[in-house]
Amino acid sequence: MRAYVLWFCCGFWLMALSAEALLPARVSASPQSLTAAASVIKPQAYVSLDPVPRGREFQVAVLVAIARGFHINSHKPSDAYLIPTSLTPQPSPGFELADTMYPSGRLEKFAFSPGHPLDVYTGSVTLKLMLLAQANAPLGPTTIPLTLRYQACNDASCLPPVRVPVNVSLHVALAGAKTQPLHPEIFSSNPPQPLPR
Numbered sequence: 001m002r003a004y005v006l007w008f009c010c011g012f013w014l015m016a017l018s019a020e021a022l023l024p025a026r027v028s029a030s031p032q033s034l035t036a037a038a039s040v041i042k043p044q045a046y047v048s049l050d051p052v053p054r055g056r057e058f059q060v061a062v063l064v065a066i067a068r069g070f071h072i073n074s075h076k077p078s079d080a081y082l083i084p085t086s087l088t089p090q091p092s093p094g095f096e097l098a099d100t101m102y103p104s105g106r107l108e109k110f111a112f113s114p115g116h117p118l119d120v121y122t123g124s125v126t127l128k129l130m131l132l133a134q135a136n137a138p139l140g141p142t143t144i145p146l147t148l149r150y151q152a153c154n155d156a157s158c159l160p161p162v163r164v165p166v167n168v169s170l171h172v173a174l175a176g177a178k179t180q181p182l183h184p185e186i187f188s189s190n191p192p193q194p195l196p197r
Helices: 002-018 031-038
Strands: 041-047 057-066 071-073 086-089 095-101 106-110 113-121 124-133 140-150 162-173
Touching: 031 162, 041 140, 041 162, 057 071, 057 140, 057 162, 086 095, 086 124, 124 140
Parallel strands: none
Antiparallel strands: 041 057, 057 124, 071 113, 086 140, 095 124, 106 113, 140 162
């Protein structure tokens, strides 16, 4: 029964890619299917402070709008073979990742798995990172590249998993510079405090 669910729930792509360690050759997705998978979501990045002083922690949020009729697995999917949603900052001189905060998903039943709810994100979801601007963070306008990885599925099949680039723009200032919180509707009312010296 699990093999039947795996085939029809997540399609051939998921079965092939999640088992790639067992296969002698890697299965690649077509450019058209990757484009379709990338178009299912619309990410938008926000930063919690402006400017970001050196030596200060700050948050980055990525709001992910998911197309109607689709879902993506949560960061902690229901089964090991399902691909989790993840947000990863790329190496950026002067910045350090302190924490990644994923919201809980919601258990939902689908036609392909009526007796086995899946932990998913639908509609929209906000993923957050806590970052540290180190003493050598480049001053002035800068960009931190992120990678959003997910697999989008509808009620019948899954598209291939994709990695979508997301850029975060911010302004870095000298340590101790006056700053102000941004986007209170997204971030906590208590902005990150300076690290102890």
